[in-house]
Amino acid sequence: GENVEQHPSTLSVQEGDSAVIKCTYSDSASNYFPWYKQELGKRPQLIIDIRSNVGEKKDQRIAVTLNKTAKHFSLHITETQPEDSAVYFCAAHSGGGADGLTFGKGTHLIIQP
Amino acid sequence: DAGVIQSPRHEVTEMGQEVTLRCKPISGHNSLFWYRQTMMRGLELLIYFNNNVPIDDSGMPEDRFSAKMPNASFSTLKIQPSEPRDSAVYFCASSLIGGGNQPQHFGDGTRLSIL
Numbered sequence: 001g002e003n004v005e006q007h008p009s010t011l012s013v014q015e016g017d018s019a020v021i022k023c024t025y026s027d028s029a030s031n032y033f034p035w036y037k038q039e040l041g042k043r044p045q046l047i048i049d050i051r052s053n054v055g056e057k058k059d060q061r062i063a064v065t066l067n068k069t070a071k072h073f074s075l076h077i078t079e080t081q082p083e084d085s086a087v088y089f090c091a092a093h094s095g096g097g098a099d100g101l102t103f104g105k106g107t108h109l110i111i112q113p
Numbered sequence: 114d115a116g117v118i119q120s121p122r123h124e125v126t127e128m129g130q131e132v133t134l135r136c137k138p139i140s141g142h143n144s145l146f147w148y149r150q151t152m153m154r155g156l157e158l159l160i161y162f163n164n165n166v167p168i169d170d171s172g173m174p175e176d177r178f179s180a181k182m183p184n185a186s187f188s189t190l191k192i193q194p195s196e197p198r199d200s201a202v203y204f205c206a207s208s209l210i211g212g213g214n215q216p217q218h219f220g221d222g223t224r225l226s227i228l
Contacts, residue, residue, distance in 0.1 A: 032214030043204065043219040044156070051214060089156065093214055100146055100158035100169060101217065 002027040004092050006104025014112050019080055021107045023090035024072040032093040033066060033073045034101070039086045048075070085111045115139070117220035119205050125226045131193040134223045137186055138207030146206040146217060147180055147190050156204075162188065163210050195227045
């Protein structure tokens with residue numbers, strides 16, 4: 001089955017700086033890669049996703065890049081703000097018959113004022 | 114629009130008791146997923162349904178866990194008998210059917226504590 005590795009586990013950046021979170025996946029058939037943001041005690045919320053026929057997608061301060069050859073994808077947050085502090089999860093869906101997502105272990109992003 | 118609705122939000126019970134978690138998916142969504150979140154293992158898929166039919170239950174930890182979806186607007190996850198290691202946050206998510214590459218939307222979860 002699919003295996004997703006996520007790094008770093010904790011990331012601390014100064015407010016206004018950029019943050020980058022990286023994930024690798026194992027199944028070359030994977031074709032859908034969402035990113036979720038989870039605040040303490042809350043549900044995971046989808047913030048951006050990318051499909052395997054696209055190399056990059058941007059939504060305001062958030063962007064995701066995908067390198068299918070290397071089997072890795074990254075989340076980029078620019079001009080970080082205090083409300084960006086949360087745990088971020090990457091996930092991958094394999095192109096096989098199963099519909100569930102395999103999640104990375106999460107990155108705790110801390111925005112320092 | 115109402116999102117995915119889960120109940121109860123919190124459940125505390127003694128080991129050996131039966132626990133039933135409930136989920137109402139977003140109206141119009143025809144895929145429903147149950148996930149479990151713990152510090153040690155992260156977010157894990159337990160089971161999912163397409164059009165009320167269980168498709169993949171390979172993530173269900175053992176026979177003590179069972180899930181049903183009697184209609185398009187309701188699903189249950191049952192643990193009987195419960196054990197302390199079942200303590201976790203259980204999330205339900207729903208999406209449109211799309212081979213798994215449709216956005217999944219999560220409910221607020223049920224925080225389960227087994228004493």
